Amino acid sequence: MTNLDSALRVRGLRGGRVSDSTRAMKSMKKVGILTGGGDCPGLNAVIRAVVTRAEQLGVEVLGIRGGWRGFLEHDTEPLTRARTRGILHEGGTILGTTRVNPFQVKGGPERVEACFKAWHLDGLIAVGGEGTLSLAQKFHERGLAVVGVPKTIDNDLSGTEVTFGFDTALAIATDLIDRLRTTAEAHERVMVVEVMGRHVGWIAVHAGLAGGADVVVVPERPTTLEEITKVVLLRRAEGKTFSIVVIAEGALIQETDAQEAHLVLSNQQPDAFGRPRLGGIGAHVARCIEEATGIESRVTVLGHVQRGGTPTARDRVLAQRFGVKAIELMHAGQSGVMAALQADQIVAVPLAQATKRKAVTEDWLQVADVFCEGPDLSKNPPSGSSG
Ligand code: F6P
Numbered sequence: 001m002t003n004l005d006s007a008l009r010v011r012g013l014r015g016g017r018v019s020d021s022t023r024a025m026k027s028m029k030k031v032g033i034l035t036g037g038g039d040c041p042g043l044n045a046v047i048r049a050v051v052t053r054a055e056q057l058g059v060e061v062l063g064i065r066g067g068w069r070g071f072l073e074h075d076t077e078p079l080t081r082a083r084t085r086g087i088l089h090e091g092g093t094i095l096g097t098t099r100v101n102p103f104q105v106k107g108g109p110e111r112v113e114a115c116f117k118a119w120h121l122d123g124l125i126a127v128g129g130e131g132t133l134s135l136a137q138k139f140h141e142r143g144l145a146v147v148g149v150p151k152t153i154d155n156d157l158s159g160t161e162v163t164f165g166f167d168t169a170l171a172i173a174t175d176l177i178d179r180l181r182t183t184a185e186a187h188e189r190v191m192v193v194e195v196m197g198r199h200v201g202w203i204a205v206h207a208g209l210a211g212g213a214d215v216v217v218v219p220e221r222p223t224t225l226e227e228i229t230k231v232v233l234l235r236r237a238e239g240k241t242f243s244i245v246v247i248a249e250g251a252l253i254q255e256t257d258a259q260e261a262h263l264v265l266s267n268q269q270p271d272a273f274g275r276p277r278l279g280g281i282g283a284h285v286a287r288c289i290e291e292a293t294g295i296e297s298r299v300t301v302l303g304h305v306q307r308g309g310t311p312t313a314r315d316r317v318l319a320q321r322f323g324v325k326a327i328e329l330m331h332a333g334q335s336g337v338m339a340a341l342q343a344d345q346i347v348a349v350p351l352a353q354a355t356k357r358k359a360v361t362e363d364w365l366q367v368a369d370v371f372c373e374g375p376d377l378s379k380n381p382p383s384g385s386s387g
Pocket of ligand 1: 038039129152153154196197198249271278307
């Protein structure tokens, strides 16, 4: 065997598994790929992986720009290995992304189907979170071949142990909590840190644990303002001069015992999927803590920095594994499935299962309880607690 032969074999271009899967679906010639919903680090790594593997399988890739909008506006870009070189480490997405929902546009689904025909697409790889993948499932039910890739910093998709983007968001949030700790300590303040995560508390629990937070508030466990201020006062009584409160944007707060737990939103306009635009709870809680305890309190909303910049090494690797699996699933003739991580293997799970919300489980909250609210709180309530 020549050096070139052996190099090509290692890269999957000759022999081995590639020719097996090539035999599996010879008819597949061209697939589309889109990135939809909020961006997250690792999207470009997925695109590059899909294009690289597709070229090895002899499949052409068409990039649909701006998520589902690209279908409605005929905004596409042929993707080649040359076009996707050098993007592995880049944040954002070379295809752009929107939350455009074709099912909310008159004749939208039919227009997407017409594009499929006109562009000679044999299938579509949809890289997205719950919103994008729910649409992918709908198109699968209408007869299009669609495979999903689980993207979101929120980590709220079922069927996969983790989504790509989550590890990067967690690393960013942890770094920022570390930075807030030093200034909180210097000024003897309460720092309320609002993190993203939509209706689940994966970022909050993980970043709270990694950043040594004193209180972690998540949607899975509605919390009263009294419970939060109690911890702050207890810490003061014990001589701890500052506190870090990590709060998920979708956390449910109960103002008083008589009131229902509710979201706090600074923007009342829903997004394109009709979902609430989260954000604003941190400022509310910081204000309430200061009023109740008299301790100077500040809020930092980590916001979109959690989604920006380069993906961590773990996310780059996961994104590439997902991308390779997605094109291989499509090439093998599968549809209505998503590439997923289970027990360190990349497997296929039904899209319909994946879009069910994955909430933080009780065991995670119990670990957070060990370090956060303090095991002795109920036995040892602080005197002068604000109530
Ligand atoms: O789903 C990802 C996410 O970043 C959520 O954590 C957050 O609530 C939302 O998107 C923010 O969306 P937008 O890009 O519309 O501000």
